[in-house]
Amino acid sequence: MNKAREFDQSALAELKALLGERVSTSAAVREHHGKDESYFPYAPPDAVVFVKTTEEVRDVVNICRRHHVPMIAFGVGTSLEGHILAIAGGVSIDLSQMNQVLAVHEEDLDAVVQAGVTRKQLNEYIKHTGLFFPIDPGADATLGGMTATRASGTNAVRYGTMRENVLSLKVVLADGRVIQTSRRAKKSAAGYDLTRLFVGSEGTLGIITEVTVRLYPVQDAMSAAVCAFPSIDAATRTVIQTLQMGIPVARCELLCATTMGALNKHNKLGYRESPTLFLEFHGTEASVVEQAKMVQEIAKENGGLDFQWATRPEDRTKIWEARHNAYFAVLQLKPGSRAVSTDVCVPISRLAECVAETAKEIAQASMPIPLFGHVGDGNFHLVILVDPKSESDMDEAKALNARLVKRALAMEGTCTGEHGIGMGKQESLRAELGEDVIDVMRDIKQLFDPDNLLNPGKLVPPQ
Numbered sequence: 001m002n003k004a005r006e007f008d009q010s011a012l013a014e015l016k017a018l019l020g021e022r023v024s025t026s027a028a029v030r031e032h033h034g035k036d037e038s039y040f041p042y043a044p045p046d047a048v049v050f051v052k053t054t055e056e057v058r059d060v061v062n063i064c065r066r067h068h069v070p071m072i073a074f075g076v077g078t079s080l081e082g083h084i085l086a087i088a089g090g091v092s093i094d095l096s097q098m099n100q101v102l103a104v105h106e107e108d109l110d111a112v113v114q115a116g117v118t119r120k121q122l123n124e125y126i127k128h129t130g131l132f133f134p135i136d137p138g139a140d141a142t143l144g145g146m147t148a149t150r151a152s153g154t155n156a157v158r159y160g161t162m163r164e165n166v167l168s169l170k171v172v173l174a175d176g177r178v179i180q181t182s183r184r185a186k187k188s189a190a191g192y193d194l195t196r197l198f199v200g201s202e203g204t205l206g207i208i209t210e211v212t213v214r215l216y217p218v219q220d221a222m223s224a225a226v227c228a229f230p231s232i233d234a235a236t237r238t239v240i241q242t243l244q245m246g247i248p249v250a251r252c253e254l255l256c257a258t259t260m261g262a263l264n265k266h267n268k269l270g271y272r273e274s275p276t277l278f279l280e281f282h283g284t285e286a287s288v289v290e291q292a293k294m295v296q297e298i299a300k301e302n303g304g305l306d307f308q309w310a311t312r313p314e315d316r317t318k319i320w321e322a323r324h325n326a327y328f329a330v331l332q333l334k335p336g337s338r339a340v341s342t343d344v345c346v347p348i349s350r351l352a353e354c355v356a357e358t359a360k361e362i363a364q365a366s367m368p369i370p371l372f373g374h375v376g377d378g379n380f381h382l383v384i385l386v387d388p389k390s391e392s393d394m395d396e397a398k399a400l401n402a403r404l405v406k407r408a409l410a411m412e413g414t415c416t417g418e419h420g421i422g423m424g425k426q427e428s429l430r431a432e433l434g435e436d437v438i439d440v441m442r443d444i445k446q447l448f449d450p451d452n453l454l455n456p457g458k459l460v461p462p463q
Helices: 003-022 027-032 054-066 119-129 143-148 194-198 232-244 257-267 285-301 313-324 326-331 348-364 391-410 426-433 435-448
Strands: 047-050 071-074 091-094 101-105 110-114 166-173 178-180 206-214 221-228 251-255 276-283 305-310 338-341 371-373 379-386
Touching (some): 027 047, 054 166, 143 206, 232 276, 232 285, 285 305, 305 313, 313 326, 348 379, 348 391
Antiparallel strands (some): 166 178, 251 371, 338 379
16 A cells, blocks of 8 residues: 555544544545536545534644645535546545525625525525525535635626625635634725635635625516527627616526527427527616616617516526526437536627627537527627547537637637636636736645645646
8 A cells, every 4th residue: 555545544534533424435425526517527536524614624624634635625516617526536525514504684785604505595594584695607506616616697797796795705724724804894905805815716725614695685676588589699789789778687698599499398498499588677666667678679679589578486487497407408409418618708899799700610510509698798608519438529629619718818808707717727717817827826826725735736727
């Protein structure tokens, strides 16, 4: 037995002494924690620990640090860029049992939660208060995971992303220190903004155990609409004109004809199978009607068809359930396939151009490639459906993604609007920010995690 394996076994013995049956080395549990929604091969950890408190996380970190064992924070495994894969082995720290809402401050419009609380759980817990948490990435992800990947989703065009909606964090550092990054005040100029540093750090700088988030009043009125268009260009032009007029649309989602066909089949719906916008408006009864009529006029000028309204909560829920099912619906277009997901975001003025050029490439591809996304903030996705065992499929998908990223960067956009870097976008990050910025990121990583034990191989590209 080599020295590294001896250290692993010693660490395992200490972890079992600390957590007992909440330490697992079974193949099934390890495999579950070694895969996400990405196309990357499974990479299971050597062990999984289920923690319930910040103090337990601290103790696990101290054991792993002493034995030089890598650590990967795990929420529910919904990431799309290989964030939680144990590519260097080690221990997966499962935070899903840290699922307590610790405090709700209704007067201050915020809540403090453990990292394993999911967005749906929080909204169910606070529904009697007349408040809600708006960040909605589709999956019922944990708030710790959403913070670590700087998630956003369908409501981002109005309410922002996790970056704007996290007030403070409790974090366990690689050396075992537990820090609170800030207080609950809505703004602060007190020193370095450590909260923002950890938002989007993907578990590479520390393990988030508590999150303080902003809450918002439920609006008096909400109305959703579905509108089909003769072309993707017509739909995107409608979005651009809507935003440039300052209409405060709350949700604005684009789905291509291929996606709409998949949704109809998956959800047993009857929408027109053409490029479509899903929209939602929040406000007073009068303002919602005014906003919707203005958008309807813009859509009509761009050839919009079948502008369908939904004001009842159950009808709105049906629309957004369909949108959230888009990823799983399109996977059925090529049974047995895995998805190579792209995630570019461009300034809104360049959106129509970027989508139109991308659509031309999709038409020439050899596999189905649905397009959909949060176009209200310039963010859209391709779901390139590949046979993971096919080298030609993977080569084609990676080449198409590389061209898309290059196109977005040329338009002063980004390689990722919300999915993060993980394993899949490290070279894109290098192209986007340049080597000097990457060097600064390496310096920060070295400062916080000198032994490279926190989620190694993720986010920061190798030298």
